Amino acid sequence: MDTTLGYLREILSNYTDKHAISREIYKKLESKLDDEISFVRSLDQEQTQFLNDILPQEIEHALDEQDFPRTSELNHIYELLI
Template sequence: MDFTIGYLIESLSNYDRSSVGSRISKKIEKGQFNSEKDFVLALDEEEIQFLNNILPDEIKYAFDEQDFVRGNQLNEVYELLI
């Protein structure tokens, strides 16, 4: 879980100007999630929609850069959202 959340925080840093992105980052900082599923269950509908919008691009970027670990970790979260 630590790697996944770390990659997610890094991805969200590109969107910190968004109030939703900032809210998700704060939720991650405050919460201690045992799994990706616990994290996803703690999200509201607006946060889920936001991640559904940004994660495909972030995953594509990771794979384009041949960072397969990051791409796979972000994809795990994305799969839980849909």
């Protein structure tokens, strides 16, 4: 799994207890997807919207923590979604 998807998987693990859609997306990440583009293409509209809702705050959190590699990787996946 590439770094970007690894960060996304870690974030989603924080949401799986409260959001069924997060569990669905997490399962997609567990499958053998080649890269971020393949992952984004595999998402339906509701899954894309969920990620669009949570990623800005997660990017902001990574920025606040001065975790610049994580910020960059999460921003990359966010840009692919929009």
